[in-house]
Each structure stands twice: as structure tokens, then as C-alpha cells.
Amino acid sequence: MQSLDASQIGSIGVAAKALKNGYLVAFPTETVYGLGADALNADGVKRIFHVKNRPTNHPLIVHISSILNMTNWATNIPDYAYQLARDFWPGPMTLVLNRSELAADFVTGDQDTVAIRVPAHPVALGLLIKFESLGGLGIAAPSANKFGALSPTNATDVKEELGALLNQDDLILVETQCSIGIESTIIDCTNKKPLILRPGAVTKELIEGALGYKMSHQDRSDLRVPGTLKTHYSPKTKVNIGSNPKKNEGFIALSSIATPKGAIRLAAPENAKSFANQLYFSLRKADHLNLKSVFIVPPQGDGISVAIRDRIDKMLANHK
Ligand code: TXA
Numbered sequence: 001m002q003s004l005d006a007s008q009i010g011s012i013g014v015a016a017k018a019l020k021n022g023y024l025v026a027f028p029t030e031t032v033y034g035l036g037a038d039a040l041n042a043d044g045v046k047r048i049f050h051v052k053n054r055p056t057n058h059p060l061i062v063h064i065s066s067i068l069n070m071t072n073w074a075t076n077i078p079d080y081a082y083q084l085a086r087d088f089w090p091g092p093m094t095l096v097l098n099r100s101e102l103a104a105d106f107v108t109g110d111q112d113t114v115a116i117r118v119p120a121h122p123v124a125l126g127l128l129i130k131f132e133s134l135g136g137l138g139i140a141a142p143s144a145n146k147f148g149a150l151s152p153t154n155a156t157d158v159k160e161e162l163g164a165l166l167n168q169d170d171l172i173l174v175e176t177q178c179s180i181g182i183e184s185t186i187i188d189c190t191n192k193k194p195l196i197l198r199p200g201a202v203t204k205e206l207i208e209g210a211l212g213y214k215m216s217h218q219d220r221s222d223l224r225v226p227g228t229l230k231t232h233y234s235p236k237t238k239v240n241i242g243s244n245p246k247k248n249e250g251f252i253a254l255s256s257i258a259t260p261k262g263a264i265r266l267a268a269p270e271n272a273k274s275f276a277n278q279l280y281f282s283l284r285k286a287d288h289l290n291l292k293s294v295f296i297v298p299p300q301g302d303g304i305s306v307a308i309r310d311r312i313d314k315m316l317a318n319h320k
């Protein structure tokens with residue numbers, strides 16, 4: 001794998017060509033790093049699954065540069081999905097829609113739906129625009145981690161996760177830390193009303209504000225959502241909830257909460273937004289330090305705290 005400084009003139013063009021030629025490109029988005037392939041190239045997409053060791057029935061998100069390109073990949077798009085796309089794209093939101101013929105089984109995991117996102121990160125958007133100018137229609141990209149591991153939020157973490165598994169001609173666009181730090185909100189848009197499949201920075205409150213109505217708590221999506229499996233998003237270090245770590249155990253909590261005696265403070269974010277930004281990064285730190293156990297005090301309340309608690313719950317389930 002070769003590293004390219006994303007801010008260097010020409011890097012984005014080189015990366016777009018590599019994608020068009022069937023290679024893989026790891027690129028930053030505002031949520032987490034993605035591992036991209038041309039969404040129309042079966043061999044390229046299959047390599048993503050191989051590198052990540054991801055089961056092939058776990059569908060990928062197709063990244064596009066603009067709301068105008070939605071209809072390439074999706075059909076029967078409901079009005080509320082257009083409304084959400086207008087309000088939150090480019091941004092940390094993925095819409096699951098009925099797929100078009102273009103969305104092949106190797107991207108959708110044989111489902112009749114396709115997940116689409118317009119990312120807001122300038123490098124991701126620049127890459128998409130350049131790729132489309134070369135005739136590409138979308139970049140299929142999961143988070144750039146091995147299956148079941150934490151999503152990487154910077155280039156160093158991507159190299160550590162996947163560096164040895166990528167080929168010489170695959171690329172990584174090197175940038176600073178991803179600003180949001182947890183994965184996009186995924187919304188099922190195949191029913192009369194939207195349903196949140198995975199919470200993220202586009203919160204329930206924001207969605208309800210945009211649509212002008214409350215989303216139901218009861219409705220359950222009948223879509224298969226592998227990302228909600230209980231074996232996702234986990235560090236090696238055992239994760240616990242609470243503020244009672246023993247000596248030399250890790251501790252992550254808002255800065256207003258003091259470090260218990262003897263514990264190793266891994267992060268002290270000032271608010272929920274920074275908490276999301278530092279969560280995966282500080283859990284990777286726990287792994288590097290070979291800590292046995294880490295204790296987290298999750299932020300309470302609505303907004304992005306819901307997504308933070310969702311990810312932490314999955315880590316707890318994973319270590320049961
Ligand atoms: O923020 C993000 O969403 C990042 C960046 C790179 O865009 N991507 C990401 O991809 O988190 P991934 O593959 O790690 O998670 C995408 C989730 C998976 O859990 C997958 O099962 C779900 O989206 N998904 C994809 N297509 C779907 C579909 N057609 N129906 C239901 N779930 C789908």
C-alpha cells in the first residue's frame with residue numbers, strides 16, 4: 001500500500017485513477033476512514049471483503065458526490081428521503097433505498113436495497129468528483145477496519161489495521177483525524193416513514209425537525225442489518241460501563257468526571273461531540289497499552305450521545 005498526502009496537488013487524481021483501474025483506496029470521510037473500490041467493479045469490491053475478512057452478505061455503502069446521482073443507484077425514492085438528502089447531504093447520513101439495476105449483488109449482499117451516502121469531507125468529495133469525471137458512478141466503501149474491529153479515524157490506524165493486507169498498488173490518502181469519529185446514521189427509507197437502523201451524528205431530533213413529525217419508537221425495520229450484529233465495533237481490551245476501574249485499568253469519561261485513583265485516563269472529552277470524536281481513538285490506545293480492562297462512563301441524554309451509547313452497548317455484548 002502506498003501513502004499519498006491528501007493535501008498534495010495531484011494526489012486525488014492519482015487515487016481516482018487507481019480506483020478506476022480496480023485498485024483499493026483508503027480515504028478519509030468526516031465520520032471514519034473508508035476502504036473504497038469502484039462500486040461497479042466486481043473484482044475490486046470482492047477484494048474489499050477479502051481484505052476485511054468480511055462475510056459477503058454484509059452490504060457496502062455506495063458513496064456518491066451529489067443528491068443528483070441518487071437515481072443511478074436507487075428507485076422508488078420516497079419524498080421524505082429527498083427531504084433528508086437535501087437537508088443532511090453532504091454529511092454523516094446513509095440512506096437505505098430500493099436498489100436500481102446498477103446496484104449489483106456483490107455490493108448489496110443480495111438484498112433488494114442499497115445504502116447510499118454523500119460524504120462531507122473535502123477529500124472524499126474531491127475523490128468522488130474526480131472519479132466521476134473519469135466515468136465512475138460510485139465508490140463502495142465500508143469502514144477501513146478488519147471485520148468486527150473498531151473503525152479507524154486516522155491514517156495511522158488504517159495502516160495498522162490493513163497495511164499488511166493491501167497490495168502494492170492500493171493507496172491510502174493521508175489526512176488528519178476524522179472530525180466526527182463514529183460511523184454515519186443509517187436510515188431505512190423503504191417504508192412510509194423513515195427508521196433509524198444505526199444512530200449517528202444526524203440525530204433523531206435533527207431528522208424529526210427536518211421532516212416535521214415524530215418517528216415511531218415501535219416500528220421495526222424488517223431489513224437485514226448486519227451492522228447491528230452484536231459482534232461489531234470492538235477493541236481487544238475488555239470494555240465495562242462504570243466509574244470504578246482498578247489500578248492500571250483504563251478510564252474514559254467526560255472531563256467533568258475525575259479520574260479514579262490509579263486508573264489510566266484515556267480521554268477526558270469536554271462534551272458529547274468530543275466524546276464521539278475520541279471514543280475509538282482512545283480505545284485503540286487501550287489496545288496499544290495492552291490494558292486488560294477499560295471503564296467508560298457514557299454521556300447521557302439525546303443527540304449524538306445515543307450513537308455513543310449504541311456503539312458502547314455493542315462492545316459490551318461482544319465481550320460477554
Ligand atoms: O460513516 C460511515 O458510514 C462509514 C464511512 C466510510 O462512510 N462507512 C461504514 O461502512 O460505516 P460499514 O460497511 O462499516 O457499515 C455500513 C453498514 C453495515 O452495517 C451494513 O450492514 C449496512 O451499513 N448496510 C449497507 N447496505 C445496507 C442495506 N442495503 N440494507 C441494510 N443495511 C445496509
Ligand code: MG
Binds near residue numbers: 143151
Ligand atoms: Mg464498519
